[in-house]
Amino acid sequence: MNPVLTAVERKLKSIDVRVQLVMPDGTRVGDDDPEVIFTVRDKAALTHLAAGDVGVLGQDYVEGRVDIEGRMRPLMAAAAQLLPGTPIDAARGGWFTELIRRVTSVWRHSIERDARQIEFHYDLSDDFYALWLDPRRVYSCAYYREPGQTLAQAQEAKLDLICRKLRLSPGERFLDVGAGWGGLLLWAAEHYGVDATGITLSRNQHAYVSRLIEEKGLGGRVRMELLDYRKLDESRPYDKIASVGMFEHVGRANLQAYFDKLRRLLAPGGLVLNHGITAGGVYNAQLGNGMGEFIEKYIFPGGELTHVSHVLENIANGGLEAVDVENLRPHYARTLWAWSDALEDRLEQARQILGGEQGERSLRAYRLYLAGCAMGFEHGWIALHQVLAHALPSGRRDELDEPADLGYPWRRDYMYAK
Numbered sequence: 001m002n003p004v005l006t007a008v009e010r011k012l013k014s015i016d017v018r019v020q021l022v023m024p025d026g027t028r029v030g031d032d033d034p035e036v037i038f039t040v041r042d043k044a045a046l047t048h049l050a051a052g053d054v055g056v057l058g059q060d061y062v063e064g065r066v067d068i069e070g071r072m073r074p075l076m077a078a079a080a081q082l083l084p085g086t087p088i089d090a091a092r093g094g095w096f097t098e099l100i101r102r103v104t105s106v107w108r109h110s111i112e113r114d115a116r117q118i119e120f121h122y123d124l125s126d127d128f129y130a131l132w133l134d135p136r137r138v139y140s141c142a143y144y145r146e147p148g149q150t151l152a153q154a155q156e157a158k159l160d161l162i163c164r165k166l167r168l169s170p171g172e173r174f175l176d177v178g179a180g181w182g183g184l185l186l187w188a189a190e191h192y193g194v195d196a197t198g199i200t201l202s203r204n205q206h207a208y209v210s211r212l213i214e215e216k217g218l219g220g221r222v223r224m225e226l227l228d229y230r231k232l233d234e235s236r237p238y239d240k241i242a243s244v245g246m247f248e249h250v251g252r253a254n255l256q257a258y259f260d261k262l263r264r265l266l267a268p269g270g271l272v273l274n275h276g277i278t279a280g281g282v283y284n285a286q287l288g289n290g291m292g293e294f295i296e297k298y299i300f301p302g303g304e305l306t307h308v309s310h311v312l313e314n315i316a317n318g319g320l321e322a323v324d325v326e327n328l329r330p331h332y333a334r335t336l337w338a339w340s341d342a343l344e345d346r347l348e349q350a351r352q353i354l355g356g357e358q359g360e361r362s363l364r365a366y367r368l369y370l371a372g373c374a375m376g377f378e379h380g381w382i383a384l385h386q387v388l389a390h391a392l393p394s395g396r397r398d399e400l401d402e403p404a405d406l407g408y409p410w411r412r413d414y415m416y417a418k
Contacts, residue, residue, distance in 0.1 A: 005029070007050040015081040017074050021049075036070035036078055052082045058372065062364045072340050072371035080375055124362060126204050127353045129181075132342035132370075137181035140245035140275065141332040141384045151338040154331075159187040162242055164415050165324065165388050166271050167408060168192035172239035175199075175265065177229050178246025182209035189222045194240070199227045229261060237267035244275040252306050259318030266391060269407045272320065274387045279307040280329075280380045308385045315389055323408060324388040324415075329377050332384040336374035343370060 005023070012019050012030045020034035024041060040046050042065035048056045060066040068075060133139060134152040142154035143161050162184060168174060170193030176185045179198025182205075189196045200206050209224040216222075229246075241262055250258045262272050308325070315322050343350060343366065350363050376382045390407055 004046050004050050008046060011050065011052075011082055015078055017078040017081065019078055034070070035074040036068065039067040039069070041065050041067065049082070058365075058368045061368060062361050064361075071344050072367055073337070076371045076375040079372070080379065125353055126181075126208060128350060131346045131350055131353070132339045133181075136183040136187075138183040139180050141328050142335040142338075143328065144331055144334055151335065151342075154335070155183065156187070158331075159184050160191070161415065162244065162273055162275065162386070163188050163192050164417070165386070166240045166242060166273055167414070168194050168240055171195065173197070173236070173267070175232075175238040175241045177241065177243040177262075178249075179205070179209065179224060180245070181205055182212055182224065184242060184244060185209065185222065185224070186212060186216065186218070188242075189218055190216070195221045196223070197238075198222075198224045199229060199232065200224065201226070201228060229258070232261070232265055234264045237270070238265055239267050239270045241266055241270070241272040242275070243273070245277075247274055247276045247311075248305060252310075255306065255311070255314040256317055259314050259320060263319045263391060266320075268391065271388060271390050271408065274311070274315070274385075274389070276311075276385065277305055277332075278311060278383045278385050279305045280376075280382045305382065308383065308387075311385065311387065315387065319392055320389040321392045322387050322389045324386075324412065326386045327383050328386060329380065329383040333374050333377035336370055336377060340367070340370040340374055343367065 008021060009029050012021065018031040018033060018035045020028055020030040020032070020037045022028050022037060022039040023046075024043065038049065040049075042060065045057065045060040045066045048060060057066065061068055129137060129139065134142075134155045136152070136155060136159075138155040138159065141158065142151060143158035144154045145157040145161075146153075149157065166174075168188055172194045174188050174194040174196045176188070176196065176198040179185045179200050180202075182198060185196050185198040186209075188194050198209065200209075203226065206224055206226040213219055213222050213224060243262070247255070247258060262274075266272055308327075312322055312325070347363070347367075351360065354360070354362055373382070377384070388408075
């Protein structure tokens with residue numbers, strides 16, 4: 001018997017997910033009542049399965065060398081068990097493909113290149129994203145304040161949590177960097193009365209949010225601009241700034257310049273909240289067994305992650321002081337599974353929206369991306385940190401003998417008041 005096939009059969013028997021393998025000649029091995037079926041069109045994919053190269057196997061699926069039947073939850077449970085050793089052993093043993101420590105980082109994040117990369121992801125199809133996001137189309141980690149909350153409720157709780165952390169007040173100038181489909185921008189304007197500016201590099205998002213602003217009659221104090229953050233005017237600083245799900249696109253080599261820019265955009269006494277995906281504890285600047293290369297190629301070209309310790313270092317070097325740090329990793333795992341389940345329930349609608357061979361490739365990529373990232377957050381390979389910061393105090397030491405007006409409360413209670 002083929003030794004590779006023998007190795008695959010041994011692996012399939014060792015996991016607690018019912019998996020069946022269909023070979024190019026129609027031979028079936030594995031469970032007779034499968035939860036997941038792998039149909040191998042190219043024998044090279046069998047080698048990737050035997051080696052536990054999950055990311056490469058994902059590319060095989062997107063490119064049609066492997067077909068997968070079954071929902072994503074049992075598939076990801078199988079994938080986690082197919083990795084060599086435990087997930088943590090795999091991370092520490094170098095099984096993860098390097099994604100972000102690249103000497104080309106600066107080159108990869110020019111203004112023009114970033115614009116093309118954002119369009120690649122966010123301008124795929126508004127109708128496609130509407131299938132599996134909440135009604136506000138918030139495409140970032142939700143906050144499950146209460147155990148029984150729906151995705152929509154948890155996204156509203158997240159929007160409000162950010163506004164509370166920033167202590168938004170009526171009339172303040174608020175900037176939303178990477179405003180997406182406008183969820184936070186409009187929530188802050190409608191519930192906290194701020195004068196709000198959002199920026200995006202996505203033409204679809206810009207058009208969509210501009211229509212919402214007009215429909216809601218908010219044109220006098222809310223605006224959405226098609227603009228790179230590096231081009232923001234610094235002559236009129238903002239009282240409060242939020243950057244949600246955006247700094248992952250900045251690039252490791254540009255983090256210092258990014259936080260320097262936010263500091264220059266911030267008015268004295270102002271607050272900035274950075275909400276973004278960070279590398280997990282065993283990540284070591286790498287992402288699980290080829291998943292990094294998979295995400296880079298099919299989902300987020302140019303996306304880079306870094307550990308929160310490096311983020312905090314860059315924040316400090318940018319003249320900002322981190323005053324609150326919160327890891328929402330479990331919340332993002334649950335968010336991603338909610339997105340994944342919603343997409344799984346609407347696969348045929350998604351195929352009709354995306355259409356054609358390229359559309360099928362995109363759909364396959366997103367199925368694996370959402371579920372794979374959910375698994376990554378569950379295992380701690382990646383995390384999600386909200387970092388609240390303000391400008392470092394500039395007074396002399398003798399001026400700080402009396403309790404200072406910090407610009408935010410001395411206790412965290414205000415963030416969670418109902």
